[in-house]
Amino acid sequence: MLDAHRLALLAEVAHAGSIAGAAQRLAFTPSAVSQQLAKLERDVGAPLLHRNPRGVTLTPVGEALLSHAETIVGELRTAERTVRALLDEEPAQLTVGTFASAGMTLVPAALAGFRRDHPAVALRLLDLEPPDGYGLVTSRDLDLLITHRYPGAPLPDPRGLTRSLLRSERFRLILPEGHPKARARRLTLGALAGEDWISGSPGVPNRVCLDELADAAGVTLTVAYETRDYQVILALVEAGLGIAFVPESVLARVGPARIEVRDAADARPARDVFLVHHRRPGKLVTEMIERLSR
Amino acid sequence: MLDAHRLALLAEVAHAGSIAGAAQRLAFTPSAVSQQLAKLERDVGAPLLHRNPRGVTLTPVGEALLSHAETIVGELRTAERTVRALLDEEPAQLTVGTFASAGMTLVPAALAGFRRDHPAVALRLLDLEPPDGYGLVTSRDLDLLITHRYPGAPLPDPRGLTRSLLRSERFRLILPEGHPKARARRLTLGALAGEDWISGSPGVPNRVCLDELADAAGVTLTVAYETRDYQVILALVEAGLGIAFVPESVLARVGPARIEVRDAADARPARDVFLVHHRRPGKLVTEMIERLSR
DNA sequence: CGCTGACCTTAGCAACGCTTACGGCTGGAG
DNA sequence: CTCCAGCCGTAAGCGTTGCTAAGGTCAGCG
Numbered sequence: 001m002l003d004a005h006r007l008a009l010l011a012e013v014a015h016a017g018s019i020a021g022a023a024q025r026l027a028f029t030p031s032a033v034s035q036q037l038a039k040l041e042r043d044v045g046a047p048l049l050h051r052n053p054r055g056v057t058l059t060p061v062g063e064a065l066l067s068h069a070e071t072i073v074g075e076l077r078t079a080e081r082t083v084r085a086l087l088d089e090e091p092a093q094l095t096v097g098t099f100a101s102a103g104m105t106l107v108p109a110a111l112a113g114f115r116r117d118h119p120a121v122a123l124r125l126l127d128l129e130p131p132d133g134y135g136l137v138t139s140r141d142l143d144l145l146i147t148h149r150y151p152g153a154p155l156p157d158p159r160g161l162t163r164s165l166l167r168s169e170r171f172r173l174i175l176p177e178g179h180p181k182a183r184a185r186r187l188t189l190g191a192l193a194g195e196d197w198i199s200g201s202p203g204v205p206n207r208v209c210l211d212e213l214a215d216a217a218g219v220t221l222t223v224a225y226e227t228r229d230y231q232v233i234l235a236l237v238e239a240g241l242g243i244a245f246v247p248e249s250v251l252a253r254v255g256p257a258r259i260e261v262r263d264a265a266d267a268r269p270a271r272d273v274f275l276v277h278h279r280r281p282g283k284l285v286t287e288m289i290e291r292l293s294r
Numbered sequence: 295m296l297d298a299h300r301l302a303l304l305a306e307v308a309h310a311g312s313i314a315g316a317a318q319r320l321a322f323t324p325s326a327v328s329q330q331l332a333k334l335e336r337d338v339g340a341p342l343l344h345r346n347p348r349g350v351t352l353t354p355v356g357e358a359l360l361s362h363a364e365t366i367v368g369e370l371r372t373a374e375r376t377v378r379a380l381l382d383e384e385p386a387q388l389t390v391g392t393f394a395s396a397g398m399t400l401v402p403a404a405l406a407g408f409r410r411d412h413p414a415v416a417l418r419l420l421d422l423e424p425p426d427g428y429g430l431v432t433s434r435d436l437d438l439l440i441t442h443r444y445p446g447a448p449l450p451d452p453r454g455l456t457r458s459l460l461r462s463e464r465f466r467l468i469l470p471e472g473h474p475k476a477r478a479r480r481l482t483l484g485a486l487a488g489e490d491w492i493s494g495s496p497g498v499p500n501r502v503c504l505d506e507l508a509d510a511a512g513v514t515l516t517v518a519y520e521t522r523d524y525q526v527i528l529a530l531v532e533a534g535l536g537i538a539f540v541p542e543s544v545l546a547r548v549g550p551a552r553i554e555v556r557d558a559a560d561a562r563p564a565r566d567v568f569l570v571h572h573r574r575p576g577k578l579v580t581e582m583i584e585r586l587s588r
Numbered sequence: 589c590g591c592t593g594a595c596c597t598t599a600g601c602a603a604c605g606c607t608t609a610c611g612g613c614t615g616g617a618g
Numbered sequence: 619c620t621c622c623a624g625c626c627g628t629a630a631g632c633g634t635t636g637c638t639a640a641g642g643t644c645a646g647c648g
Contacts, residue, residue: 001298001299001302001367001370001371001374002370002373002374003298003299004295004297004298004299004366004370005295005297005298007370007373008295018594018595019594019595019596020593020594020595028637028638029637029638029639030594030595030596031595031596031597031637031638031639032636032637032638034595034596034597035596035597035636035637036636038596039636044377045377045381046377046380046381051594051595051596052594052595052645053593053594053595053644053645053646054593054594054645054646055594055595056594056595060380061377061380061381064376064377064380065373065376065377068369068372068373068376069373071369072298072366072369072370072373073295075362075365075366075369076295076296076298076301076366077295078362079296079301079359079362079363079366080295080296082358082359082362083338083339083340083355083358083359086340086354086355086358087339087340087355312624312625312626313625313626314624314625314626322606322607323606323607323608324625324626324627325606325607325608325609325626325627325628326605326606326607328626328627328628329605329606329627329628330605332627333605345613345625345626345627346614346625346626347613347614347615347624347625347626348614348615348624348625349624349625349626350625350626
């Protein structure tokens with residue numbers, strides 16, 4: 001039978017992306033981790049990871065084993081939790097994973113309220129950009145994952161987890177204050193094709209979405225500035241450097257910025273925000289979901 | 295995190311019913327097993343088993359943990375199997391669990407045919423009386439379980455396993471050769487109330503079924519001889535000591551015994567024979583099911 | 589061309605886990 | 619009643635496992 005500790009180690013290494021990184025998280029020396037992985041590979045009878053100069057990547061066999069490792073680690077933690085519940089011991093920790101823009105807007109209020117009502121529960125927050133994070137829920141490193149899907153992006157297989165739509169959040173078009181196009185009664189992508197756009201780098205969901213919108217409208221947009229950070233985008237637009245789509249929640253948080261907020265008549269993108277958690281969420285998770293839903 | 299090896303040990307002990315028994319199966323000394331269990335209990339923070347003079351029984355916490363232990367062990371074995379499949383290594387073993395009377399009748403032919411076509415696969419057979427055995431399928435100690443339900447007996451929760459009805463097998467009434475009642479054109483339980491019956495001890499599914507039939511017919515039957523072994527029952531009836539219900543398959547196997555085979559007009563019991571296996575059975579399991587279904 | 593960061597190896601030591609040996613307990617046989 | 623046969627637990631000893639620490643290799647970068 002395979003060793004569960006070594007499988008847990010594999011999962012940790014896969015998430016960290018390197019042996020040294022995993023070792024640091026686990027308070028071991030890299031040597032120890034390396035040796036255990038070598039033994040796991042010997043047990044399995046096949047190499048599990050490619051040793052690159054800048055970390056490691058999983059082989060196909062490693063990928064397959066990782067998915068099992070996550071469910072096994074999760075199952076072990078579930079067992080522990082079941083026993084704790086039987087012994088009337090309250091769970092003392094709640095870990096939430098979230099993508100950056102949610103972490104700035106909808107999460108803080110929920111977290112603050114939760115903390116007020118449960119001062120004894122240690123709250124932890126992790127930053128995770130989609131489509132990452134599902135595995136961490138499976139392995140119970142995460143109690144609750146807040147993730148999203150941009151239009152056109154695929155939705156990962158929930159692999160036995162529960163996923164529910166928290167809200168659908170539309171994007172708005174923002175332009176520098178006093179931008180000439182902002183006066184038009186009706187804005188279209190075609191009319192904005194000549195502008196400098198700001199979006200993520202190619203491949204980032206953000207950017208994929210924008211590209212697909214442009215395709216659908218039959219125009220080509222030039223992305224002059226590439227950043228995935230919406231605060232940076234706001235600042236750039238404010239400085240008059242370009243225009244962009246940003247989620248509505250990002251706008252709700254900023255003060256009266258010197259920007260124009262509009263909508264494109266032929267492109268009204270929206271991203272879906274999802275919650276992901278285990279089949280039977282505990283009381284704390286349920287309450288956190290309740291708070292987030294308000 | 296709990297130690298998976300110790301959980302596997304717990305499952306083994308629960309199955310064996312004693313520490314010494316589990317130790318023997320695992321080729322350890324009882325002391326080693328005892329120490330590991332003690333450490334598991336320390337990890338969990340609660341006693342997991344009652345130490346009786348004649349073995350051990352699980353505490354409620356132990357029961358809860360056992361069910362998780364079985365799924366974890368099963369998950370570990372599944373992971374191993376997945377990797378083996380990726381490496382194109384054929385599974386070399388198939389373990390079938392069955393109840394005694396199936397083991398004598400429908401299983402041998404299927405096993406023999408299977409062995410002929412797959413001489414490289416090591417076949418193992420385990421005797422298990424219902425409702426036991428589900429946990430062993432979960433933990434992948436068993437690839438396939440053949441189990442049954444007598445009328446009136448509850449069907450265990452399959453807990454994520456796949457269960458399918460193999461066949462429904464009727465019971466026949468057997469009497470000694472030349473028994474006066476055997477000549478009656480129509481036999482009823484009422485007419486047979488005065489006879490000496492042969493059945494299992496109170497509580498055995500066999501007996502529960504008979505008692506319920508008697509209740510339904512509004513009569514009381516006297517069970518003069520108690521045995522759960524159908525071969526013994528046959529021998530007793532043959533010797534003229536009493537009458538009994540036996541599954542049809544048991545009769546198919548005996549030669550021209552000196553018995554009369556009849557049916558009671560007001561009591562035609564049947565037992566359902568089920569197959570239990572993991573969600574996605576392997577090729578070998580599928581083939582074995584195919585053979586059993588013929 | 590040396591520096592950094594990542595990985596691996598080797599040597600050594602602490603801790604874990606097994607075995608052997610022994611004692612306490614219960615229930616059945618003589 | 620006494621003895622014996624199982625069962626479980628504890629204590630001591632020892633081999634193995636698995637960790638740390640230190641040294642070595644390779645690729646990318648200033």
